[in-house]
Amino acid sequence: MMDRVILGDNQFFAVNHLSDERSRAQAIRFKDDKAIIDVLDAAMDCGIKTFMCTTHDRIAHICDYMRKNPERYADFKFFPCMPYAHKYANAITELGILGTLKAYMPGNIFSVTGKAGIAFLKKDFPSMMELLVDAEMKMFEGMNTPVIFLQNVIVDLMLGLGTDEMFVHFADYIRSRYNAEPGFITMNMPRMVDLCQRVGISSPIICSSINKIGFRMSGSIAEYEEYLTSDREFRPMAMQCLAAGALRPDEAMEYVTRFPKIESVLFGASTKPHILQTKTLIEEGFARNNG
Amino acid sequence: MIKAALIGLGKMGISHAAILGGLPGVELAAVCDTDSLIRSGFEKLTRIPFYSDYKKMIEEVRPDCVYVITPTRLHFDMVMYALEKGCHVFCEKPFALTIEQGEQMAALAKSKGLVGQVGYHNRYIGTFNEMKRLLAAGVIGRPFYFMGEAYGPVILKKKGGTWRSEKGSGGGCIEDYAAHVLNLINYVTGSTLVDCAGVQMPGIFSGEVDDATYGSLRLENGMCGQISVNWSDDTVRKMTTSVKIAGDGGKLEADATTLKIYVREDKPEYGLEKGWNFRYITGLTPQVDFNLRGEEYTLEDAAFIKGIATGEVDGRNSFESALQTDIIIHKMIADWESNFKAAKV
Secondary structure, rough: OOOEEEOOOHHHOOOOOOOOOHHHHHHHHHHHHHHHHHHHHHHHHOOOOEEEEEEOOHHHHHHHHHOOOOOOOOOOOOEEEOOOOOHHHHHHHHHHOOOOOOOOOOOOOOOOOOOHHHHHHOOOOHHHHHHHHHHHHHHHOOOOOOOOEHHHHHHEEEEEEEEHHHHHHHHHHHHHHOOOOOOEEEOOOHHHHHOOOOOOOOOEEEEOOOOOOOOOOOOOOHHHHHHHOOOOOOEEEOOOOHHHHOOOOOHHHHHHHHEEEEEEEEOOOOOOOHHHHHHHHHHHHHHHHOO | EEEEEEEEOOOOHHHHHHHHHHHHOOOEEEEEEOOOOHHHHHHHHHOOEEOOHHHHHHHHHHOOOOEEOOHHHHHHHHHHHHHHHOOEEOOOOOOOOOOHHHHHHHHHHHHHOOEEEEHHHHHHHHHHHHHHHHOOOOOOOOEEEEEEOOOEEEEOOOOOOOHOOOOOOOOOHHHHHHHHHHHHOOHHHHEEEEEEEEEEEEOOOOOOOOEEEEEEEEEEOOOOEEEEEEEOOOOOOEEEEEEOOOOOOOEEEOOOOEEEEEOOOOOOHHEEEEEEEEEHHHOOOOOOOOOOOOOHHHHHHHHHHHHHHHOOOOOOOOOHHHHHHHHHHHHHHHHHHHOHHHHHO
16 A cells, blocks of 8 residues: 655646646745755655655755665655656757667667667667666665656656556566556546556556545546446546646645545645645545545 | 547647547547657557558548648648648647738638637636736726746757757747737737837747747737746746736736736626636636546637537637737847847847
């Protein structure tokens, strides 16, 4: 089982779906890595031990810090989400697709002796994917990473293009190479559940927007609710429960905790009282609805 | 079922391909690109038929519509060919390299009764649409000034690489970033930018093209304003676009997430109280069937497909409206070249 309550990282990296101004304020507040570590410490004090984060360059600094303080963070878990999409999107505009592969694939893709070169030469996409996963995972060396997520832009892109086998490759690689569970973040949860069933990815962890007003719940909120109350085999994780801040925390969590199938709830917060309040609302909500 | 074919599998092309794959009522029947890596990727990983010759693709597949998502300098030949073959066309922005080419494409689409749409996706963002609605309704009285801005971290180092950094290819900050802002100002004001002055287009890192675009502008309706656009700005995480409009009765400020409305007196018919009012994207976004990178990209493709299928063309991003954007871009480049380039530091 994943932890019930998971801290996300959007607040640290100026991601705010409701306000560009708040983004700016967050960018200023979390300029120093210490400010991020302080929030992680506060979350740990509240009993939260899982941090879900993109493979942003600055997460590498956080991992370095934790490696230097192994006792304090022995139980701490990372759920990496890859790739940090804007890094690649901006690179593709600037360098093109080939240039981006050159810049981010480890090793020289034009050297015929390395894994990268051979994969590139043979246009072996599963191997290229493995190399990119390894590159993204490098910063987590020695850390506990029980679930590794593919980020929503990639998942939804692959979903739309119908590259079904690549999902299977990703899931198999994460399980075999990292002894971790594969996770998928998506804006299209019902389709992703169907796809996993179709291609035989067992018990997939699927993280998607789940909120009372249907924000970013593609298709319809009714369809999502049907999947969340069905016996389809998947492990749902809820994100954007506050609908980017449009909902009050109590009403938001009251809604999410109506679905006992939801294994974990991801949220972002920057202060200890806020973290504690959200955690309490989630835990009490699930206890009430299941008790 | 509408049959679509797509030419050009760069970042935007792949994105449109995936959205078309996810949308109901449309089948992505074939894609075309000349890159061997992309070809191999599509052939190995998807079931979508792949061509490297767009004419052959259109001949063989006989699509209802063609997406032209290639560099700007290639738009004209491809769009004209597709229109000649009777296909509706979705073309990415910027529309045309020259005004004459843009006029010819718009004229041919019109004479053949075909839907032409250009990919200015900001026209499908809820906050900007609400801004347009409230402005037209007169909630801020008589508007007299606009400010359009866009910033993003695209070019942060001295180096070229793709067509975007080549002069004359439709790259550069003005074609890539400022085009969005200029197009959006035309849209929200319901007028057309006709004149410019004091244009500055400095190259910050790029050799041949501009990395920023600044200048004063005038709309056909008399309203004046300015734009400030810079794609070498890493104070933001991704492209961030905003428009502000001041009127004698208040002010509107919109970005992709929030619309701020300041009114001098209560406007109960619009749910506005005297002072600042906020409307958020969460309340202004229609539900989409498939979401990749944001609702606006799905909405623009869905509108195009719906226009073809039902004849209800929303016309929001017509070839003609994109041509208006090209015209003001050309005027701005001419202004910069005549006035300031000599004094470039």
